[in-house]
Amino acid sequence: DTGVSQDPRHKITKRGQNVTFRCDPISEHNRLYWYRQTLGQGPEFLTYFQNEAQLEKSRLLSDRFSAERPKGSFSTLEIQRTEQGDSAMYLCASSLGTGHEQYFGPGTRLTVT
């Protein structure tokens, strides 16, 4: 499979716990994005990497959220001290060159109890 992959697909955690999600982009894509999607809404932009550099972070990305892309390949998104409001689908996308043609992974659905 040469598409974007995400792991895990589902995560249930208790409030206050830390969680980490992984995204593997399409191999030749130099740009990687994280979005959050809640039920019935469109995805909302969280952050963007060009190679290993994190170039933009949304105001939605509070101090409890951190994302990395250490070698310009896979990326991780960590949420510390999870809250119930963090429950959502976390989507990763990648692109080559221009940013308008982004290819999304299947997402990680987070449920905070």
Place this chain on the structure above:
Amino acid sequence: GESVGLHLPTLSVQEGDNSIINCAYSNSASDYFIWYKQESGKGPQFIIDIRSNMDKRQGQRVTVLLNKTVKHLSLQIAATQPGDSAVYFCAENNLGSGGSNYKLTFGKGTLLTVNP
């Protein structure tokens, strides 16, 4: 502020009919408008895009129309099939210098149901 919205939250069509999904946008500076299809439990799937200097673009069974005068975008699906049933999102992307060059701003989505 910037927003991308949809006129209708749901659309139900018969198999074989043509479908038209509409979207209104407010950011005149957007350079690209994109349509995504999202099936249940899956991530959004790129369908087609159109650059802001174009009025129409055709793909396989899909056509996107852009009316900049009224800031309106539409996706036409010809001969709609049951496999087309999904939520369709329009999104905009601004490739201007600095700031949010590569962020996609999505609308809320339209649920398309194709009846056999």
